[in-house]
Amino acid sequence: MSSWELALDSFFNLSVARDVLPTILKACWLTVYLSLFIIVTGIACGLALALLRAFGIRSVNFFIVLYADFFRTVPPLVLICLLYFGLPGAGLSISGFACAWLALSLILAAYSEESFWAGIAATNRGQWEAGRSTGLTKFQTLLHIILPQAAKVAIAPLTSRTIAIAKGTSYASVVAVPEILGAAQSELSVTYNATPLVMAAVAYCIIFIPVVAAGRYIEQRFQWSAR
């Protein structure tokens, strides 16, 4: 076999592909809903924290900033391992799936809190004053006037960060979660062939291209006026 044929056989082996396809597909499904869980909880918690921060209670804000700084600093893989291997020592044993979900949600919450907060802080003070002067409460002003404008600012960093963290689901392979990378790796050790990994790469693209497209669509939707 020529080296070209060897490479072809190693990376694009059709019979291997056919054999491992069901496993990869199952893994895809797991990756999709793990990602969705992380996106929903992460962004919801981040938004809640940013809204809370907007009320300007100094002691509360100290802890929010501390939280955001810590979880933006710690690498996702470290956090996942810490939860998976550390918690049992504290008498609390949770599954690899739950660890990955919790760790990545905590991190996404930290990043999305910062993105939303940056948007809220960037909104003109006059917007607050206009809302409050018509008798809206602080929370109503925040919800109906400030947040839509803050979201417009936050949406670009938020989508790229969301995609980065959702891709971080591949770290879950380390704690025995059969998501795409985990499944591909275990197939690799059975077949001694890199084709499952190629399929994994393709699968990630197929899954995340729609997410990128959705991000772009949301960004466009937030362009509420001709500028």
Place this chain on the structure above:
Amino acid sequence: MIEVKGARKNSEALPFLNRIGLVERTERQTELQSRLQEARHIVQRRAMIEATGVHKSFGALPILKGIDLTVEEKELAFIIGPSGSGKSTFLRCLNRLEEPNSGAIIVDGVDILARTTNINAVRRRIGMVFQSFNLYPHMTAQKNVSLALRKVLRLPRREADERAMHALDRVQLAHKAKSYPSELSGGQQQRVAIARSIALEPRVMLFDEPTSALDPELVGSVLKVMRGLREEGMTMVVVSHEMAFARQAADKVIFMDHGRIVEQGTPEDIFSHSQSERTRTFLNQMER
């Protein structure tokens, strides 16, 4: 059946009663009533805003050093003064966008600085128009106006939209209801901002340099709307440099400098017969 008969009897009895001398009594009653109304009107033309000893500092920097001002109902009070004199800060104290350090402010009979006062309920009775319009950029003109109607007055959507249209019509912008702020000129934006306030049917309107951010040719349209409000009997407090408008439309002109009221009186008093050297110096500078 009996009640119906009784009612018929009463209505037949009325002309008869009138014939036997009740007519004079009703005439007298109407006269008394109209006198009473007159008296009530005089009583009603009471102080709409009563500020006493208002002090405000930003950190160690004193901005207001004891402001006493009374604005009567249906009065247009016009505050002038050099920049940094505290006139905008004072105006913003009147709806508690700024919290005074001491003093008392009564608006429409409500002590707005009292701890027990629901400031949100008070604010919807006090309209405010800003120098920089502060329209909500993500909402159409109509939504800008209807937001508080729905969220503060809790009107159903349709009713709020109708009232918003009516308010926009009053500032001659009904045809721009579906436009976003960025599609409107400065003058149009400021008129939408006025509509946003008047839709809540406030008792008082505060104007914080409403024409300062406008191109000269757009100032007129905003002043026209303000003149219309005055004719309808709106109580207004205006901080502005539009001296010609003050001369023409104000009931009372207040000159402020260094956190104090230097002088107040009719436009004639201030513009033509000012008692204070500082006022005259300021007015001369404005004319130049």
